[in-house]
Amino acid sequence: MISNRALKVEPSLTLGISSKAKEMKSKGIYVINFSAGEPDFDTPKVIKDSCKKALDEGKTKYAPVAGIPELRKAICNEYSKIGLNYDIKNVLVTVGAKEALFLAILAIVNSGDEVILPSPYWVSYKEMINIADGIAVTIDSGIEKDFKVSASDIEKAITPRTKAIIINSPSNPTGCVYTESELRDIAKVLEDKNIYIISDEIYDRLLYDGIKHFSIASASEKIKEKTILINGFSKSCSMTGWRLGYALGGKEIINYMERLQSHSTSGPATFIEYAAVESFNIDDEIEKMREEFEKRRDIMVDGLNNIKGIKSLKPKGAFYCFADIRYYIGKNIDGKLIKSSMDFAELLLEKAHVAVVPGLAFGIDGYMRLSFATSQEDIIEGIKRIKQIVEG
Ligand SMILES: Cc1ncc(COP(=O)(O)O)c(C=O)c1O
Incomplete structure (x- = not known):
């Protein structure tokens, strides 16, 4: 009964990860959420x-x-x-x-x-x-x-x-x-x-x-x-x-x-x-948010590049790092074989309680997207958790 048009729409991979993260949060687990595509600031x-x-x-x-x-x-x-x-x-x-x-x-x-x-x-x-x-x-x-x-x-x-x-x-x-x-x-x-x-x-x-x-x-x-x-x-x-x-x-x-x-x-x-x-x-308010994003970007990029096998460019805009994780594809981390960026994202969520979006959601495997539209403390903690889990 469903139209061909509706049938060919792929369910969102991004939503899958964020709803799993929400479910974990509702159970009292402190999940660091790097998957959100929205600023954490209130509307001016x-x-x-x-x-x-x-x-x-x-x-x-x-x-x-x-x-x-x-x-x-x-x-x-x-x-x-x-x-x-x-x-x-x-x-x-x-x-x-x-x-x-x-x-x-x-x-x-x-x-x-x-x-x-x-x-x-x-x-x-x-x-x-x-x-x-x-x-x-x-x-x-x-x-x-x-x-x-x-x-x-x-x-x-x-x-x-x-x-x-x-x-x-x-x-x-x-x-x-x-x-x-x-x-x-x-x-x-x-x-x-x-x-x-x-x-x-x-x-x-x-x-x-x-x-x-x-x-x-x-x-x-x-x-x-x-x-x-x-x-x-x-x-x-x-x-x-x-x-x-x-x-x-x-x-x-x-x-x-x-x-x-x-x-x-x-x-x-x-x-x-x-x-x-x-x-x-409200140029001044927007500028304040932009400046804060820039600081967070620097913390995130430095942290990511300090993890073995992960490489991130310094994004020039928006609020995402798109980090290269190809080094880990085909390797075992914490007893799990990582076959794709999806496996990597699942591992980070399950074992490190960090939510990221797998590159596959954006048409390319071997990468993960991390949003820095979250507090500096969370960025530091989240990167620490990722480092611990992948470096063992
Ligand atoms: C590249 C890009 N275009 C458009 C949108 C949609 O934005 P809006 O909230 O205005 O619909 C988004 C939101 O994630 C986006 O990242």
């Missing part, structure tokens, strides 16, 4: 206050499907600061960045169309392409290539069926950030092709080592027209539970995404859209 007070105010003012009715004009204007204003000029007709406010991505893919992908997906990738991209009956054409990368793909890798992957490419910089799961010149090289390959660029920039404000964000949409007017820029409030404003995101793009594609939204979610809650207008005035 000014945003919460502004949400309460919106409720008190009765902002409780349907909003325009594309989002309230105040928020769309604030988004345009924010992008104009980096030289990307959009009109409010180029903006669609969505239920999280996730819905923006889903609508973008549904609006452009026909059955059998190919979408180029650099790997390792955030798992939902693959499933969304799948649901739209498209084909994800992955380009593999690894630690040796800083987890990036080059313009020429992309050029080789293009076929007459290529409809879109997904770029995610800063990246979940790897924390890698494409430089301006790398993105300009990619843009050159795509400039004269009929291919959409879905650029997921949800971690754009979480950058380290003084790096400034560069959006591929800034490469040229032609590229901007083809780019569906995805962003949201979950990560940089610590608003994961509010479910608010947006897409910026050409009027035609935004219009079709709005149509899809009008017959599905109708858009996010009205008072939440009002609250988010404030999020563009």
